[in-house]
Amino acid sequence: MPSPIWPYITPGIPDDLFDRLPGIPLSKREVRLLLISHLRLTTDTILWDIGAGTGTIPVEVGLLCSQGKIIAVERDEEVATLIRRNCDRFSVTNVDIIVGSAPECLKDLPAPPNRVCIEGGRPIKDILFEVWHYLPHQGRVVVTAGNLENLYTVSETFAQLQVRNIEVVQSAVNRLETRGNHQTFAAVDPIFILSGEKLE
Ligand SMILES: C[S@@+](CC[C@H](N)C(=O)[O-])C[C@H]1O[C@@H](n2cnc3c(N)ncnc32)[C@H](O)[C@@H]1O
Numbered sequence: 550m551p552s553p554i555w556p557y558i559t560p561g562i563p564d565d566l567f568d569r570l571p572g573i574p575l576s577k578r579e580v581r582l583l584l585i586s587h588l589r590l591t592t593d594t595i596l597w598d599i600g601a602g603t604g605t606i607p608v609e610v611g612l613l614c615s616q617g618k619i620i621a622v623e624r625d626e627e628v629a630t631l632i633r634r635n636c637d638r639f640s641v642t643n644v645d646i647i648v649g650s651a652p653e654c655l656k657d658l659p660a661p662p663n664r665v666c667i668e669g670g671r672p673i674k675d676i677l678f679e680v681w682h683y684l685p686h687q688g689r690v691v692v693t694a695g696n697l698e699n700l701y702t703v704s705e706t707f708a709q710l711q712v713r714n715i716e717v718v719q720s721a722v723n724r725l726e727t728r729g730n731h732q733t734f735a736a737v738d739p740i741f742i743l744s745g746e747k748l749e
Pocket residue numbers: 573574575576577599600601602603604605606622623624625628649650651652668669670671672
């Protein structure tokens with residue numbers, strides 16, 4: 550059922566429609582769209598979103614995967630309540646929010662995933678190794694990296710895990726902004742999106 554606040558079938562909810570907490574990051578709309586496309590969702594996807602933050606991914610995926618389930622993992626309790634508020638705001642009902650720190654909490658999650666999104670979870674290498682254990686044949690993982698160190702670590706870990714069909718893209722997005730009397734283009738922080746599959 551479409552959300553009253555976002556009554557469209559296309560993903561890409563504008564950033565300013567989400568409830569925010571000061572200092573809590575959110576995946577910018579254009580980067581979020583790229584990330585979601587690399588997840589290759591089906592209507593019944595079971596997604597683990599590790600380091601769910603503001604909850605933009607659970608909301609978008611929850612709306613897209615009507616018969617699916619999203620398990621949003623967030624270590625900070627106050628941030629977890631923000632995810633709940635955003636799910637309510639968009640009438641998304643298929644999200645379980647787990648307050649816990651990955652990788653330790655992953656063994657207690659209610660259902661194994663066939664898709665995993667990791668955005669900002671630390672320590673990323675340990676999380677990826679643990680996730681790999683639960684991911685089934687043809688399961689997909691999508692990880693973002695905002696700096697060279699994380700890009701290197703994720704890339705090295707993908708190689709160690711023998712992740713297949715790896716793709717790496719970097720976003721390059723500019724948005725029109727009004728600054729004083731001028732309309733200028735401002736860059737959205739570029740993010741690397743690394744994705745791949747488990748093939749046994
Ligand atoms: C960049 S934010 C995610 C933003 C989110 N994708 C969005 O668009 O709303 C990263 C979040 O990961 C959480 N986090 C970091 N390490 C974690 C861990 N090991 N386990 C669970 N959550 C973690 C942080 O508390 C933070 O809220």
